Amino acid sequence: MNRYCIDCDFSACQYCCLSSASGSHRHHKILKIYRHVYTDVVSLGTMEKYIDCSQIQPYKCNKRLVVALTPLPHCGPTLNNEMSCEICKRRLAEPDQYNYCSISCKVTAFERKSSESDPPFLSNDHSSPIKEQRKKSTQPDKPKHKRKGYPRRAPLF
Template identity: 70%
Template sequence: MSSSSDFVDQVDQQVVQNGNGKPEWIGAFLQRTFFDCCSDHPIRRNEKNRYCINCDLSACQYCMSSATHRHHKILKIYRHVYKDVVSLGSMEKYIDCAHIQPYKCNKRLVVALNPLPHSGPTSNTETSCDICNRRLAEPDLYRYCSISCKVMAFERKSSDSLPPFLSTMSLKKDLETEEPKHKRKGKPQRAPFF
């Protein structure tokens, strides 16, 4: 009999990596529609604003609270400027969100699933998304306006020698290979009081 942690580890290997650093579920996730009413729960606050990575389905909060999703990986979807966004902290657990422009939504940093409408196209390529040419607020820090733009850039990458930047597993390997930083020698001494 296998434990729930064995099941989660097994799903981690299947869901997170498909050999090239791109999670298998990310394409289906970006194509989903959210915030429709749940037909299984005809009650108040039943919009489909959750995504189960393991089952590859969008559902409402009542569906996700059932026992079938107990040990599954769940993402909560939010609305920002009439577009679907996900919490940056939640998404970083599953993909590398580096170089994706975050936005502030209700005091929370979020990343857009698809390009937001208010960041219209710009003629200056230095200040825009590498894929869709939408304006970036901080182009010196970010290269993409949404998760879908980063996925497209990943799919267009010129060679397999480039690092797989969608996988969190590659991040863990990079962190393990970094040299440890040396700590300060000794204890800091306070200046004497006169």
């Protein structure tokens, strides 16, 4: 599942997108998703066509600038808030140029905005399915049971 069709709001593998019998994705906008440090990233040049990536920290992956979809695991939290992401407090390589470490952090910051006079996050209307998918992925899940706690066994009679 390393392709994402923007027009259909659908994830698929490269073989499903390219070799479909009906050619349903032939003229659609398709993003290629890469793996970098155990997380999903997209090419910065491709993503800039759909959203404003100006304040997101890019990373180098195989001589290509990429933007992370979620925070990278190796960027640990810092104590100094000036040198970290505004949302997840992870360390940034160039904090004077960038405010966020990933697309999900920038989307979270955009959702927290209270003022309508602030500039929009998205650069055009074609990317509304991406925004909807990001909103779905950032919604909190049901709380999970703690590993240790009250035993959940049947009562002994």
